[in-house]
Amino acid sequence: MNSKRTIPGQLNRLTLVTLLCLSTTVQAEETQQLPEMTVEGAAMSGSAIFPIQLEQTPVTTADTAALLERAPGANVNRNGPLTGIAQYRGMYADQVNVLVNGIHINTGGPNGMDTPLSYIPRAQLESLEVMRGIAPVSSGLETIGGTMKANAKTSHFSSGDEFTPSLDLMLGGASVDTSYSVNGFGALSNRNHRMHVYGSREKGDDYEFPGGTVTPSEYDRKNGGIGYGFQDNGHELGLNYRHNRTDDTGTPSLPMDIKYIDTDIFESEYSGTFGAYDVHGQLFYNDVDHKMNNFELRNPPMPMMTRENESTSEGLGFRADVGFAVGAGQLLLGTDGQFDEHDATVTDPVNNPNFYVEPYNDVKRDAFGLFAEWDSDIADDWDMQLGGRYTRVSSTAGNVSHFMAGVNPGITTLQNRFNDADKDNDQNNFDLVAKFDHAYSSQLGFNLEGGIKNRAPSYQQLYLWAPLQSTNGLADGNNYVGDIDLDSETAYEAGLGLDWNNPRGYLSPRIFYRYVKDYIQGTPSTDPVVIMVSTMGGDPNPLQWSNVDAMLYGLDMNWGASLGSNWSLDGVISYVRGKRDDISDDLYRIAPLNGSATLSYSAPKWWVGLEGIAYARQDKVSETNEESESSGYGLMNLRGGYDFTRDLSLTAGVENIFDREYQNHLSGINRVVNSDVPVGERVPGAGRSFFASLQYRFN
Ligand SMILES: [Cu+2]
Numbered sequence: 001m002n003s004k005r006t007i008p009g010q011l012n013r014l015t016l017v018t019l020l021c022l023s024t025t026v027q028a029e030e031t032q033q034l035p036e037m038t039v040e041g042a043a044m045s046g047s048a049i050f051p052i053q054l055e056q057t058p059v060t061t062a063d064t065a066a067l068l069e070r071a072p073g074a075n076v077n078r079n080g081p082l083t084g085i086a087q088y089r090g091m092y093a094d095q096v097n098v099l100v101n102g103i104h105i106n107t108g109g110p111n112g113m114d115t116p117l118s119y120i121p122r123a124q125l126e127s128l129e130v131m132r133g134i135a136p137v138s139s140g141l142e143t144i145g146g147t148m149k150a151n152a153k154t155s156h157f158s159s160g161d162e163f164t165p166s167l168d169l170m171l172g173g174a175s176v177d178t179s180y181s182v183n184g185f186g187a188l189s190n191r192n193h194r195m196h197v198y199g200s201r202e203k204g205d206d207y208e209f210p211g212g213t214v215t216p217s218e219y220d221r222k223n224g225g226i227g228y229g230f231q232d233n234g235h236e237l238g239l240n241y242r243h244n245r246t247d248d249t250g251t252p253s254l255p256m257d258i259k260y261i262d263t264d265i266f267e268s269e270y271s272g273t274f275g276a277y278d279v280h281g282q283l284f285y286n287d288v289d290h291k292m293n294n295f296e297l298r299n300p301p302m303p304m305m306t307r308e309n310e311s312t313s314e315g316l317g318f319r320a321d322v323g324f325a326v327g328a329g330q331l332l333l334g335t336d337g338q339f340d341e342h343d344a345t346v347t348d349p350v351n352n353p354n355f356y357v358e359p360y361n362d363v364k365r366d367a368f369g370l371f372a373e374w375d376s377d378i379a380d381d382w383d384m385q386l387g388g389r390y391t392r393v394s395s396t397a398g399n400v401s402h403f404m405a406g407v408n409p410g411i412t413t414l415q416n417r418f419n420d421a422d423k424d425n426d427q428n429n430f431d432l433v434a435k436f437d438h439a440y441s442s443q444l445g446f447n448l449e450g451g452i453k454n455r456a457p458s459y460q461q462l463y464l465w466a467p468l469q470s471t472n473g474l475a476d477g478n479n480y481v482g483d484i485d486l487d488s489e490t491a492y493e494a495g496l497g498l499d500w501n502n503p504r505g506y507l508s509p510r511i512f513y514r515y516v517k518d519y520i521q522g523t524p525s526t527d528p529v530v531i532m533v534s535t536m537g538g539d540p541n542p543l544q545w546s547n548v549d550a551m552l553y554g555l556d557m558n559w560g561a562s563l564g565s566n567w568s569l570d571g572v573i574s575y576v577r578g579k580r581d582d583i584s585d586d587l588y589r590i591a592p593l594n595g596s597a598t599l600s601y602s603a604p605k606w607w608v609g610l611e612g613i614a615y616a617r618q619d620k621v622s623e624t625n626e627e628s629e630s631s632g633y634g635l636m637n638l639r640g641g642y643d644f645t646r647d648l649s650l651t652a653g654v655e656n657i658f659d660r661e662y663q664n665h666l667s668g669i670n671r672v673v674n675s676d677v678p679v680g681e682r683v684p685g686a687g688r689s690f691f692a693s694l695q696y697r698f699n
Pocket of ligand 1: 112291
């Protein structure tokens with residue numbers, strides 16, 4: 001209960017006072033009952049995965065990534081209403097392995113507009129989990145910044161031969177962006193077959209904040225698909241197809257807005273048992289066709305500077321693993337791969353039909369891995385996980401062209417230099433993970449972990465040859481160029497945690513320290529040609545991706561108190577510090593100390609929850625990235641639900657009750673002219689919003 005005092009100082013006074021009053025009031029209740037979460041979290045291994053509680057969150061917030069703020073250590077970098085980039089312990093974008101329905105999605109937008117989590121709209125989300133601490137080597141090819149898992153609603157086998165139907169319908173809306181959200185999911189299953197079909201649409205206008213309107217922050221997304229599963233005699237097969245169509249959607253922190261994102265995702269999965277061996281395999285493919293521009297949802301920075309970018313991408317992935325008993329534990333042996341292709345072209349269809357730049361042409365990034373992981377009970381109260389992985393990442397790119405080559409000497413030099421270069425980059429990486437869990441008593445457990453993790457450079461970091469803001473959503477406003485000779489980032493990480501729970505409450509703090517050798521960071525370009533070309537494009541101080549050294553350390557925890565049979569108080573606190581080790585500077589876009597607490601009351605037919613969120617100021621900012629500081633703030637949200645019948649329920653509430661004006665530090669900088677938000681200022685969060693959703697569930 002003291003945890004609230006550790007919430008940072010700079011928060012809204014009202015939030016703190018309200019939280020204090022509420023918690024003292026309800027503390028008076030004497031009845032004790034274990035909150036559900038404590039029961040689930042009691043097993044030692046359970047503490048490794050943090051499931052975000054979805055029941056009490058608004059389905060009307062379209063962006064699934066926004067939910068990450070509810071997990072210890074996790075957060076979200078926002079560039080627009082649908083483009084949340086997952087952050088975990090100060091690492092983000094390509095550094096964090098986000099699994100969508102168990103697969104890695106090859107995203108097509110060179111600026112992170114179609115982030116993995118954007119492919120499961122909130123209304124379709126079944127579960128969202130954050131693996132705490134160092135991710136197991138089996139959880140993905142490149143997991144330097146951790147692993148998260150999002151799963152969409154799907155069909156499940158039922159028990160008899162008869163087919164049983166189920167239906168899940170949702171209709172919702174919110175006031176701050178006059179948005180609506182509809183979702184339909186239908187399934188039919190028996191004990192051998194299951195099939196489902198689903199579709200959703202979300203549409204919202206520019207959202208309001210106390211100082212006006214954020215332009216453009218409108219969004220429009222349709223997402224739907226079909227799935228089929230078969231099981232018999234311990235063998236199971238699943239097939240899924242998903243289509244995503246995002247139309248006009250604003251990303252005010254990026255140079256362009258989404259015109260469309262058109263993506264197909266095919267997944268297949270098999271699992272079965274052969275004697276003592278559990279066999280599992282996955283094969284998946286996706287393609288992305290994406291267009292963005294700077295003249296339809298916003299005004300271009302200068303009237304003649306209209307630009308449009310079309311990107312296409314394809315990704316093929318697989319995984320095969322086998323598990324069997326070895327010694328006192330289970331050994332998992334596996335192989336996995338991800339083979340991606342990227343192309344992008346910038347044109348000016350409005351003012352200059354001759355304008356033509358290829359930032360990326362025929363880019364290929366092929367990752368192939370082998371891994372072994374052994375989970376065992378080394379002693380009565382001790383669990384151990386040992387894992388090792390080899391990953392080879394081979395990247396290459398084709399020759400590029402620019403319409404000014406042969407005319408502009410700087411561009412001619414950059415283009416020829418790139419086209420004459422050997423563009424192959426091969427990385428051989430070895431990951432190691434060791435985790436120990438010790439159950440000291442039924443109420444207290446400790447865990448200790450250490451690991452070495454790698455990430456090969458992204459295609460943008462290798463192959464961006466002309467100074468442009470193509471940075472997978474970094475949104476710092478700087479022009480960047482790549483470096484074909486970059487090395488992989490290598491993190492050396494250690495973590496320590498404890499899990500305590502008893503009938504009065506629970507507490508699961510973790511501390512971690514991570515040293516990242518060859519951390520990939522933009523550093524001031526010293527190349528006179530790059531500087532000259534970038535200056536023509538408006539940025540006289542371009543950055544070049546480089547290997548530097550960095551460290552990240554911090555603490556995160558979830559905690560809760562049982563306050564009687566109906567009341568519960570649950571919270572999360574996250575803190576991370578990220579800084580360069582080679583020079584004196586801080587890392588870019590690191591969340592300040594933040595925390596949230598929710599007081600909820602649950603009755604058989606209804607519930608109500610009051611949430612307080614507090615962010616401290618962030619003055620540890622990156623000078624290299626010209627990052628600005630941000631102030632602290634506090635917010636309150638009130639939500640409730642009512643079940644009319646077993647099938648029909650209503651959820652409603654108000655977000656940002658006091659219509660507080662605030663800027664989340666991880667929100668990008670506005671670069672849209674003629675907006676209520678000045679150019680160069682952090683995009684503010686949404687003002688007060690009333691929301692409601694009606695859900696019909698039949699099964
Ligand atoms: Cu884009």
